[in-house]
Amino acid sequence: MTILDDGARSGRGHGAPSMADVARLAGVSPQTVSRVANNRANVEGATRERVLNAMRALGYQPNIAARALATGRFGTIGLISFSLGSHGNMRTLDGVATAAREAGFSINLAGITTPTSQEVHRAFARLGTQAVDGIVIVEAEVLDTPSLLLPPGIPVVVADGHGGHDHPRVDSDQADGARLATEHLLGLGHRTVWHIAGPPDSHSAKHRHAAWRGTLERAGRPVPQVLFGDWTAASGHRLGGYLAARPDVTAVFAANDQMALGALHALHEAGRRVPHDVSLAGFDDMPESAHFWPPLTSVHQDFTRVGRVCVDILVEQLRTRTPAPAVLHPVPVELKIRASTGPPQAL
Incomplete structure (x- = not known):
């Protein structure tokens, strides 16, 4: 089914730009403009780009209602997130937005500053009335809200x-x-590894904490007291001060790079050299980590790929009209080894 807007049928010359106006500027037929507007695949790349440039030049907006009637889609993905300032969330959001745009979808962001029951319900209700085809949620803590009802059929x-x-x-x-x-x-020779964990109610922090503990237990090493931070450099600095005062601490794994930065500051203040006296590793591999002094060994997460895989799964559900199984799709990580880790001084 090919959708032509009213302007294409009437040949209007004034007011909002029409599909016919776009076709004339791009040097193509109105049917080709319709295919591009409906995100059809049967348009050559250079032609599609010429049509899109003409749309931008004229300020043309496709008829959303007509496109939904023709395709069964609105061309919009809803995106819900809180902690918008965090490095990981921002990179994931960027991955979602980029992949959605490449798949022909726009993004409708519903940010939640505080994940209270009222705020979460309001965000879902807003998206449920704004004609979205699917929803990506960044950080599942928003789903822990009691009696949360998702928009049906999305x-x-x-x-x-x-x-x-x-x-x-x-x-x-x-x-x-x-x-x-x-x-x-x-493997560097440290007898054990201390851990600055994230908040106890964070699912990511729980996974990292459990894996740290399990690794020590499997190696037959002592498991030190876990120290809980709140993802901030300030909490890492506070807990790093405690660790710096203990001469038996020679290796520390922080659950994110911000807390590792705070711990690094505290160790320097206490005169504990990194890595000569204490080795320090983080998690996230944010861009600044390679420029700490010393540069931080850290676990690299591909947040952009996480966002892309979310969109791939969502688009496949829309294409097949079949719900995807409720399983975890893990994205591999990589340890970036830098100068903040080394053998203990006694060796």
Whole structure:
């Protein structure tokens, strides 16, 4: 079914630009403009780009209602997230937005500043009335809200490893990352590894904490007291001060790079040299980590790929009209070894 807007049929010359106006500027037929507007695949790449440039030049907006009638889609993906300022969430959102645009979808973002029951319900209700084809949720803690009702019939994909809900999930392999960091420090000759964990209610922090503990236990090493931070450099600095005062601490794995940065600051203040006196590893591999002093060994997460896989799963559900199984799709991680880790001084 080919959709032509009213302007194409009437040949209007004034007011909002029509499909016919776009066709004349791009040097193509109105049917070709319709195919591009409806995100059909049977348009050559250079022609599609010429049509899109003409749309932008004229300020043309496709008829959303007509496109939905023709394709059964609105061409929009709803995106829900909180903690918008965090490095991981922003990179994941960027991955979702880029993949959605490449698949022919726009993004409708519903940010939640505080994941209260009222805020979460309001975000879902807003998206449910704004003609979205599917929803990507970044951080599954928003799904822990009691009595949460998702818009009926709309597929949902979650960018998180939390398994307490009935939707497909995409997440970095949190456990493998913590294992890699802990095994790296043990392999350097450290007797054990201390851990600055994330908040106890964070699913990512729980996975990393459990994998750190399990790695030490499998190696037959002592498991030190876990220290809980809140993802901030300030909490890492506070807990790093405690660790710096203990001469038996020679290796520390922080659950994210921000807390590792705070711990690095505290160790320097206490005169504990990194890595000569204390080796330090983080998690996330944010761009600044390679420029800490010393550069930080860290677990690299491909947040952009997480976002892309979320969109791939959602688009496949829309294409097949078949719900995706509620399973975890792990995205591999990689340990970036830098100058903040080394053998203990006694060796």
